[in-house]
Amino acid sequence: MKLFVLNGSPRGRSSNTRVILDALIEGYLTASEHEIISSDLMLEKGMDNTVRSAAATSDSILIAFPLYVDSMPGIVKEFL
DSSP states (O other): OEEEEEEOOTTGGGSHHHHHHHHHHHHHHHHOOOEEEEEESOOOGGGHHHHHHHHHTOSEEEEEOOOSSSSOOHHHHHHO
């Protein structure tokens, strides 16, 4: 099984969401032998298709994002 983990935080790699996802991925990999693809959504506009194709080829998708104002960030809405 291929799991696609997407960090939807506007802060990208320096976010608390990334810290939580790194711990989740580490625990998941020790408990199973499944493949994980991890990506930060806050990428250059040209990378959108790469992220979308990785998500399309995965069996499951996990999207994580902070709730700053009780709503998902705009970059996640745009991705969906």
